Amino acid sequence: MSASAFEGRVALVTGGGSGIGRAASQRLAADGNAVVVADLNEESAQHTVSLIEAAGGKALAVRADIASESDNVRMFDAGEDAFGGIDLAFLNAGMLQPYLPFDQVTNDMFDRVMGVNLRGTFLGLQQSLARLRPGGACVVTSSSAGMIGFAEAAAYSASKHGVVGLVRSAAAAFAARDLRVNAICPGMVLTPMNDFAGSDEVENADALSNPDYRGGLSAQHVAEVALFLLSQRAAGVNGQAQLVDAALLSSFPPLPT
Ligand SMILES: NC(=O)c1ccc[n+]([C@@H]2O[C@H](COP(=O)([O-])OP(=O)(O)OC[C@H]3O[C@@H](n4cnc5c(N)ncnc54)[C@H](O)[C@@H]3O)[C@@H](O)[C@H]2O)c1
Numbered sequence: 001m002s003a004s005a006f007e008g009r010v011a012l013v014t015g016g017g018s019g020i021g022r023a024a025s026q027r028l029a030a031d032g033n034a035v036v037v038a039d040l041n042e043e044s045a046q047h048t049v050s051l052i053e054a055a056g057g058k059a060l061a062v063r064a065d066i067a068s069e070s071d072n073v074r075m076f077d078a079g080e081d082a083f084g085g086i087d088l089a090f091l092n093a094g095m096l097q098p099y100l101p102f103d104q105v106t107n108d109m110f111d112r113v114m115g116v117n118l119r120g121t122f123l124g125l126q127q128s129l130a131r132l133r134p135g136g137a138c139v140v141t142s143s144s145a146g147m148i149g150f151a152e153a154a155a156y157s158a159s160k161h162g163v164v165g166l167v168r169s170a171a172a173a174f175a176a177r178d179l180r181v182n183a184i185c186p187g188m189v190l191t192p193m194n195d196f197a198g199s200d201e202v203e204n205a206d207a208l209s210n211p212d213y214r215g216g217l218s219a220q221h222v223a224e225v226a227l228f229l230l231s232q233r234a235a236g237v238n239g240q241a242q243l244v245d246a247a248l249l250s251s252f253p254p255l256p257t
Pocket of ligand 1: 040
C-alpha cells in the first residue's frame with residue numbers, strides 16, 4: 001500500500017518517546033490512526049514505533065526539538081509525506097526544571113523552560129492551525145502547575161500557565177478552520193519525568209482502575225483524556241483546560257501533607 005493511500009486518521013504526538021506521549025501514541029495507533037512519533041530523543045521515538053508496529057499499527061519516528069521552528073515544520077512535513085496529511089496533533093513534549101526556590105531560578109533556566117514549554121508549544125500550535133485537515137483537533141499538555149503556582153518550579157509553572165493562555169486564545173482561529181484545541185493539565189504522573197520507570201504496556205481503556213485519591217496517575221490515565229479530546233466525542237469542547245489529577249487540586253489544603 002502506498003503511504004498516501006492510508007485511509008485512517010493520522011495523528012502527530014510530540015514527546016512520543018516516553019511517558020504520556022508514548023502511551024498516547026500506542027493508544028492512537030490501537031484505535032486505527034497512523035502516528036507520527038516526534039521526540040528530541042530519536043531512539044525513544046523509534047522504540048515507541050516498534051511497540052506500535054509489533055501490535056500491528058502504523059507509525060513513523062521523527063527526531064524533533066519542539067523549541068526549533070524548523071523542526072516543527074519538518075515533523076509536519078514528515079507526517080504529510082508518509083501518510084498524506086495530519087488530522088490530530090497532541091503537542092505534549094515538555095521539560096521540567098530543577099526544583100529551586102524562586103530566587104535561585106537563573107535567567108538561562110527560565111529562558112530554556114519557556115523556549116521549550118511555551119514557545120515550543122506556540123510553534124506547534126501555529127503548524128497545527130495551518131496544517132491539520134479540517135475536522136481535526138489539537139490537544140496540548142499543560143499541568144496542574146498551569147493552574148496554581150509551584151514554589152519550587154516557578155519557570156515551569158509560568159510556562160504551563162502560558163500554555164493554557166495560548167489554547168484559550170487560539171480557540172477562535174481553530175474553530176474558523178473547523179478545528180478544535182484544548183489543554184490537559186495532569187497532576188502527578190508516574191513517568192520518567194518524575195523518576196518512575198513508566199511502562200511499555202497499555203491496558204484495555206475500559207478496564208482502567210481509578211488512581212488513589214490525590215495519588216499518582218499512570219501515563220495512560222492522562223493519555224485517555226487526550227484521546228477523548230482529540231475525538232469527535234468531544235466535538236463540543238474547544239478552548240478548555242481539563243485537569244487530569246485524581247482530585248489533587250480539588251480541595252483545601254491545595255496539596256496533600
Ligand atoms: N509527569 C508528570 O507528573 C507531569 C505532570 C504534569 C504535566 N506533565 C507534562 O506532560 C508532558 C509529558 O511528560 P511525561 O511525564 O510523559 O515526561 P517524560 O519525561 O516521560 O516524556 C517527555 C518526552 O518529551 C521529550 N522531550 C523533551 N523535550 C523535548 C523537546 N524540546 N522536543 C521534543 N521532545 C522533547 C523527551 O525526550 C521525552 O521523551 C510534559 O509536557 C510534562 O511537562 C507531566
